[in-house]
Amino acid sequence: MKSFIAELWVYLRARKKYWLIPVLVVLALFGGLVVVTQGSAVAPFIYTLF
Amino acid sequence: MNILGISALYHDSAAALVIDGQPVAAAQEERFTRKKHDSAFPREAVQFCLGHVGLRLSDIDHVVFYDKPFLKFERLLESYIASVPWGFQSFRAAMPVWLREKLFQKDLLLREFSEFDDGFASADKLLFTEHHQAHAASAFFPSPFDEALVLTLDGVGEWVTTSAALGSGNKLNVIKEIHFPHSLGLLYSAFTYYVGFKVNSGEYKLMGLAPYGKPRFVEAIKSHLVDIKEDGSFRLNQSYFDYVTGLRMTNKRFEQLFGRPPRRPDVDDLEPFHMDIAASIQAVTEEIVLRLTRSLAKRTGQRNLCLAGGVALNCVANGKILRDGSFENLWIQPAAGDAGGALGAALAAYYARSGRPRQTTPGRDSMAGSYLGPEFKDSEIQSRLSAVGARVKTFTHSALVERTAEALANGKAVGWFQGRMEFGPRALGGRSILADPRSSTMQKVLNLKIKFRESFRPFAPSVLREDVADWFELEGDSPYMLLVAEVRNERRVAMSDQEENLFGIDKLNVCRSDIPAVTHVDYSARIQTVHQDTNPRYHELLTTFKRRTGCPILVNTSFNVRGEPIVCTPEDAFRCLMGTGLDALAIGNCWVAKDEQDPALAQDYSSAFELD
Numbered sequence: 242m243k244s245f246i247a248e249l250w251v252y253l254r255a256r257k258k259y260w261l262i263p264v265l266v267v268l269a270l271f272g273g274l275v276v277v278t279q280g281s282a283v284a285p286f287i288y289t290l291f
Numbered sequence: 292m293n294i295l296g297i298s299a300l301y302h303d304s305a306a307a308l309v310i311d312g313q314p315v316a317a318a319q320e321e322r323f324t325r326k327k328h329d330s331a332f333p334r335e336a337v338q339f340c341l342g343h344v345g346l347r348l349s350d351i352d353h354v355v356f357y358d359k360p361f362l363k364f365e366r367l368l369e370s371y372i373a374s375v376p377w378g379f380q381s382f383r384a385a386m387p388v389w390l391r392e393k394l395f396q397k398d399l400l401l402r403e404f405s406e407f408d409d410g411f412a413s414a415d416k417l418l419f420t421e422h423h424q425a426h427a428a429s430a431f432f433p434s435p436f437d438e439a440l441v442l443t444l445d446g447v448g449e450w451v452t453t454s455a456a457l458g459s460g461n462k463l464n465v466i467k468e469i470h471f472p473h474s475l476g477l478l479y480s481a482f483t484y485y486v487g488f489k490v491n492s493g494e495y496k497l498m499g500l501a502p503y504g505k506p507r508f509v510e511a512i513k514s515h516l517v518d519i520k521e522d523g524s525f526r527l528n529q530s531y532f533d534y535v536t537g538l539r540m541t542n543k544r545f546e547q548l549f550g551r552p553p554r555r556p557d558v559d560d561l562e563p564f565h566m567d568i569a570a571s572i573q574a575v576t577e578e579i580v581l582r583l584t585r586s587l588a589k590r591t592g593q594r595n596l597c598l599a600g601g602v603a604l605n606c607v608a609n610g611k612i613l614r615d616g617s618f619e620n621l622w623i624q625p626a627a628g629d630a631g632g633a634l635g636a637a638l639a640a641y642y643a644r645s646g647r648p649r650q651t652t653p654g655r656d657s658m659a660g661s662y663l664g665p666e667f668k669d670s671e672i673q674s675r676l677s678a679v680g681a682r683v684k685t686f687t688h689s690a691l692v693e694r695t696a697e698a699l700a701n702g703k704a705v706g707w708f709q710g711r712m713e714f715g716p717r718a719l720g721g722r723s724i725l726a727d728p729r730s731s732t733m734q735k736v737l738n739l740k741i742k743f744r745e746s747f748r749p750f751a752p753s754v755l756r757e758d759v760a761d762w763f764e765l766e767g768d769s770p771y772m773l774l775v776a777e778v779r780n781e782r783r784v785a786m787s788d789q790e791e792n793l794f795g796i797d798k799l800n801v802c803r804s805d806i807p808a809v810t811h812v813d814y815s816a817r818i819q820t821v822h823q824d825t826n827p828r829y830h831e832l833l834t835t836f837k838r839r840t841g842c843p844i845l846v847n848t849s850f851n852v853r854g855e856p857i858v859c860t861p862e863d864a865f866r867c868l869m870g871t872g873l874d875a876l877a878i879g880n881c882w883v884a885k886d887e888q889d890p891a892l893a894q895d896y897s898s899a900f901e902l903d
Contacts, residue, residue, distance in 0.1 A: 244414070245395060252361040264368055272390040 296637030357632035422448020429635030445600035487554030504566030523583030626715035660825030664712025720829035740872030854900030
């Protein structure tokens with residue numbers, strides 16, 4: 242994961258697409274949440290978000 | 292330097308191996324897995340490439356993937372953001388796959404490679420090229436030119452949909468790009484979808500349908516859908532399309548423009564309306580391509596043109612480029628679609644990393660006839676066929692050629708399985724079904740009894756290179772069946788007034804030339820010139836057929852049934868023989884006659900594959 246983030250950073254710098262960072266952060270959070278809550282006790286937590 | 296190119300995870304996965312700048316092995320994954328347009332990681336194709344030259348993955352200096360996932364993801368995100376909230380449905384469908392898998396392609400590829408060989412551990416060995424860079428490299432580096440203009444046209448890569456580059460020696464410099472969502476490939480695919488064929492695979496059917504129609508919608512397309520500039524640059528009016536934000540190619544407004552909903556393939560018949568639509572989009576495509584090539588020829592002064600990208604498989608447009616005369620010489624990558632991206636990626640990395648000069652031979656490309664796939668020794672063919680219960684007769688090489696020519700002259704359809712399999716979508720005499728083009732019923736027989744496909748589909752001729760100009764309006768080479776030219780006037784048969792007035796498919800059944808099975812309704816033919824140096828055995832067969840019949844031409848269609856990947860192994864070929872109306876197989880030095888086989892082995896697999 243470390244190398245992935247490093248590469249993502251290199252890409253963002255090379256393309257000067259810093260404005261994508263908040264979009265990516267939100268996607269990562271929601272993506273992570275979906276993975277974590279799949280079939281787990283934390284699942285109801287996600288319903289309050291939608 | 293050993294470089295392995297990979298195209299995968301979208302459609303038409305493939306692997307290609309380049310050693311010291313020479314393509315030595317390449318194959319599409321679908322041929323091994325038997326799943327048409329297989330998009331999975333090309334395990335078996337990689338295995339074949341390495342096995343063909345006896346290398347291990349740890350012997351490979353670099354593995355190169357044919358596009359850049361971060362750039363593609365950027366395009367998706369920016370497109371969704373630009374179309375908020377209309378793109379939510381598509382966003383919801385795309386994101387899980389990207390967040391789970393595609394964004395982490397490097398890890399995924401490294402995991403796959405570690406299963407082959409632990410020796411390939413270093414992530415530094417894994418490189419990525421841009422999609423159109425790979426297409427351009429596949430078009431220029433194997434070409435016979437020292438310098439050329441390189442034009443790539445397809446649906447979309449990362450952002451680029453159309454690119455022009457100047458190729459010189461071992462370098463490619465991009466001089467023009469058109470970006471998503473303005474795409475000639477996607478425009479053609481939108482009409483493919485509208486006429487009821489599958490996107491990404493049915494485009495060639497739309498091209499085959501076009502000669503039946505009249506281009507009466509050209510003005511509607513040009514005034515509403517696409518704005519074409521003098522230099523061939525174009526903009527698509529997104530209010531008629533749904534591919535950026537939705538899950539379909541076209542929207543309601545598009546349907547209203549033409550007055551009908553999209554054709555439902557299993558329910559609605561193909562009508563003259565659909566033929567007119569096909570003719571219209573084909574005419575617009577040709578206009579865009581010709582404006583592009585003319586303006587680029589003027590701008591660069593180049594006399595050589597190389598083409599790749601899915602649109603370069605539009606052989607009707609290619610023929611027009613050649614006849615237009617803006618360029619003296621034209622070379623088209625035989626695997627012009629995404630599979631060829633694997634080869635291009637490997638070649639791009641080779642010249643970028645090694646810096647070595649590129650050697651060219653005038654008039655001869657480095658694709659080896661595109662025969663870069665697997666081959667089988669005669670002994671292996673015999674044992675494999677025996678294992679599946681085939682009754683086989685073996686002959687000397689020349690006796691087998693004589694026998695095949697005799698069967699063809701007697702009106703039989705023969706499966707021709709010889710040497711290495713072709714790389715690219717066309718069968719070029721390695722895995723082909725052959726027949727006599729002089730027969731007026733052969734087109735119907737092949738379509739309905741052997742290929743199980745629509746009767747409007749034309750067949751292509753293979754012709755001895757030496758004789759091409761005697762039969763077709765073509766002087767040069769067309770080794771990869773990517774150029775269309777007309778049958779010469781003196782070979783045509785005059786039609787009666789009544790026949791002239793026939794329309795659409797009825798006209799196809801009229802005998803319009805000395806070679807009706809390969810003559811389309813507009814007298815055009817998609818030509819393959821057969822060369823002694825790249826396929827001596829097929830050349831010998833054509834020469835023998837000519838000696839017997841006076842005709843140096845054979846019908847050449849891919850060795851498969853509708854919707855099936857082209858056969859790869861002797862077992863695939865035998866299954867096709869037993870499941871279709873094919874009369875015999877000429878495979879290695881074996882002759883397998885259908886009427887000598889155990890009828891219990893016959894199987895109906897005509898509906899096992901989906902329509903394109």
